[in-house]
Amino acid sequence: MSNDATIKDASTPQLEEELRMRTWAEEKLIKLGSLLEIGESRNVHVEDAISNYDKSREMLYKDKNSLESIKESDKGMRLFTMELNQHKFKFFGLPRWTYLSFVIAKYGLSSMFYGMATAIFFGYLLMHPPYKYVLNVPLWASLFAGLGASAQIMMGTVNDIKTTGVVQEYKRLWYTALPFLAAIFGFIAYLLTDLGMMTTGGGPTTSYLNATSIGLLNLSGLDGPLLINNTTLIASSAETLTAQDVSSFEANFGDNMRVVVCFLVGVFTNAFIEKLSDLAEKF
Incomplete structure (x- = not known):
């Protein structure tokens, strides 16, 4: 095995691990950003957590350091959770509206x-x-x-x-x-x-087909009799239909589709x- 192939095989697991870490870091960053947005709209103090969010974003996209980005996101999440818990309960153990509205939005x-x-x-x-x-x-x-x-x-x-x-x-x-x-x-x-x-009926219907002046017609899987009236042929519930030299055609396939x-x-x-x-x- 060549040296290039050996290096490639050795680097593949490392690249996969880096990709996994980056994906994880992005998920944590997105979640933290969404929670901070909701909390800020509910008058929750989020300034400290926003600072960690900005650091996490910079480390992920500028420094390319997924691990440190995850640490900053986790730190920001802890600070935000501590601040949110202060709005959790009111008198008699009932939750405050700030907390309830946050849960509803989240x-x-x-x-x-x-x-x-x-x-x-x-x-x-x-x-x-x-x-x-x-x-x-x-x-x-x-x-x-x-x-x-x-x-x-x-x-x-x-x-x-x-x-x-x-x-x-x-x-x-x-x-x-x-x-x-x-x-x-x-x-x-x-x-x-x-x-x-081609043409369809307007109301509730069943599957039927009308064809007139047919030169050649093949039907299979026909459920019911084949009715012929002069030059008009009516077939009900046919599975397949092949027709040639048809001068007029009317088909109604029902409303299920x-x-x-x-x-x-x-x-x-x-x-x-x-x-x-x-x-x-x-x-």
Whole structure:
């Protein structure tokens, strides 16, 4: 084995350890910064801890010393915890509002409860048909999209808590608009799914297919009789379909797929907004 290969093999574990330490240091720094931001907004004395935060940041990004950065972050966390504990209890052992509001902000309870409330709201409306139609688009399309956005708010909050222990993304009031923006996107998504199909019915339907003036037609997995009326053929619940020389075609695939599409549009509403913002900046 050459000397270069030996050096490479020996340095690989060291590089992996340095990368792991840097990742750990960044996680601690981000968590401390988020806690200090929340504490400062709740009038908690954080000046001493901020000093340790600045030192930790400098050691990590300027001095490239992950170990010392971790030590400074831990020191800042201890100072902040000591200061926060002074606001923990009031008379009769009851917690002060400063401490309660800090816990609510840290764990994203506001965004979690909001996501639950909007999910219940959209779910309640979904449980009470019949639905109204606007431009042949049923109301449930917007409701399922709003339900998806509500689920995303809760999932994002839980993911932040699992990752860093502090809510990161859904900590501003902007997220309150997501379910209602998703409702608009769900409306558009339904229209786009209609464009992707030849023609579709507007109300609750079952799977069916109508085709006229067919030159060649192959069907497999047909559930039910094949009905022929002069030049018109009606097939129900066909698994596969191959047709040639079709002069007109009508297909209705049911609403199950649209439900999934509208729900996913709601889940990814936040990502859509970011992409649309980037696109708007380019123009």
